Amino acid sequence: MKSEPSTFSIDDLARKSSQQENWDGVRNYQVRNMMKNEMRIGDKAFFYHSSCEKPGIVGTVTIQAVGLVDPTAFDPKNPYFDPKSDRQNPRWYMCRVQLTEIFNCLISLADLRNTDKLKNMQILRPGNRLSITPITAQEWQIIHQLTC
DNA sequence: GCCAACGTTGGC
DNA sequence: GCCAACGTTGGC
Numbered sequence: 001m002k003s004e005p006s007t008f009s010i011d012d013l014a015r016k017s018s019q020q021e022n023w024d025g026v027r028n029y030q031v032r033n034m035m036k037n038e039m040r041i042g043d044k045a046f047f048y049h050s051s052c053e054k055p056g057i058v059g060t061v062t063i064q065a066v067g068l069v070d071p072t073a074f075d076p077k078n079p080y081f082d083p084k085s086d087r088q089n090p091r092w093y094m095c096r097v098q099l100t101e102i103f104n105c106l107i108s109l110a111d112l113r114n115t116d117k118l119k120n121m122q123i124l125r126p127g128n129r130l131s132i133t134p135i136t137a138q139e140w141q142i143i144h145q146l147t148c
Numbered sequence: 149g150c151c152a153a154c155g156t157t158g159g160c
Numbered sequence: 161g162c163c164a165a166c167g168t169t170g171g172c
Contacts, residue, residue, distance in 0.1 A: 127153035129169050
């Protein structure tokens with residue numbers, strides 16, 4: 001799960017007293033469908049910092065809730081406001097994540113690219129623009145072996 | 149700031 | 161349903 005650390009970093013998540021946060025503001029249909037239909041409570045995800053000086057994986061989260069209506073779409077003052085979504089017929093959904101691990105060191109994008117067994121990961125494909133992408137159990141294990 | 153690689157929009 | 165134009169993402 002990608003987030004721009006200037007908007008919401010893993011440290012921001014750690015500062016929450018509950019160490020939980022709604023993953024709101026997603027305005028992409030494929031990603032919405034993942035949060036609405038494919039994610040399951042208890043699923044684990046890597047937290048990835050994107051569009052920053054050192055892009056890469058900084059820790060892991062556990063999914064606490066799935067398929068929640070995203071209320072930011074209803075608020076005209078919210079940057080993620082979408083007039084085409086209304087409470088009777090919501091267009092956008094979110095999930096809720098809980099902080100699980102913060103890695104001692106970053107697993108950089110270069111580290112991921114340099115790992116042969118990860119070369120088919122969706123996030124490494126050219127033009128990948130989805131803020132959430134599925135990974136396999138094997139990829140989960142291999143990435144954990146890159147931690148220090 | 150550049151640019152590739154998308155996704156979205158809207159006219160037809 | 162097609163497709164051009166436009167907007168966004170995100171690494172570099």
